[in-house]
Amino acid sequence: MNKTIKIQKNKSLKQINAFKLDVFASEFIELKTMNDFHENIEYISKKDKKMIIGDATNILFLNDFDGLIVKNSIKGIEKLPNSSPLLIKAYSGEIWNDFVHFSVNNDLGGGIENLVKIPGRVGSGIVQNIGAYGVEIKDLLVSVEAYSFENNKIITFKKEELNFEYRNSFFKKNNGKYFIISAIFQLQNKPKSFILDYGNIKNNLKNIDKLTPLIIANTISKIRENKLPDYKVIGNCGSFFKNPIINYSLFNLLKSKYKNIPSYPINENLVKIPAAWLIENSGFKGYEIGGASVYDKHSLIIINKNNATPNDIKSLSEQIITKVFKDFNVKLQTEVIFV
């Protein structure tokens, strides 16, 4: 059944993309329930140019979108009965941070507490394999149910089939081919151990006797609030670039010139370095082009400071890539997806 009644034409995306860019979609639909999904999936399937979004917290719209934008707001969280270890199903349009809060408020952990305050929805979190403070969404995931636009049917994928990598997944590589419906996560009830090795988390917890997922989540929330801008207040998409992974011969060369360059070993050949450090040390902190600016509290973030155009943001990112390459011989890659 074709419920075109829900389709909006020539829709402004200004309040619908985290960069708050003034772009339009020729068609737009928001799905809020599984009923909406079933009623409209045939229409969506037939569209050649379409894009499924959550809160567009990792997307830079370079132009108006001449096609159908499907905003996925299908919410729901269900504990699967009698599951041991504990399994929870979350629908893909559930706000990721609400899912984290549901978990920690029920004393459920296992790593999800470290992913508090990451913007976006469950589905986009899976596409992007969101991560923070030593945990990635893949570490909690068991399986994903997705509608295939190629086969017009629902397929269940086990985590192992989804080729997760740092900020990458099967769904990101097969962009536009699937609509993620829901996912099953494995959490721990009243966990005794926590992942606290990243940065200064341990320091922030040193006076607390008994740790709980809620305490960890509250602590990490505060750390994030101090350095990351809220996209609802200042348009931004979080980390604009991925942290580059380089080989040790380049790293040793850099280390000999820059004694304080931070690093996180990946294996005996590779090491990850913070893009924020490279950008700051190329002189970009606070640098502006048009209405776009490198955030002054964290140089991995580009903000829409003053009615930025997509081109302001793109030009700023290109200048950063060029200068960082010239200064450090490291080619930055964007985490944000350009559309």
Ligand code: EPU
């Ligand atoms: N740093 C600077 N200048 C800055 C900010 C940071 O030199 O302005 C250096 C510092 O040495 C700092 C290091 O960069 O110790 C790392 O900074 P931070 O701990 O803030 O983490 P990040 O590497 O910049 C990554 C993720 C974040 C995630 C944090 C915490 C990526 C691309 N980003 O950022 O994820 O919240 O770690 O785990 O991997 C996101 O993906 O949108 C995101 C915010």
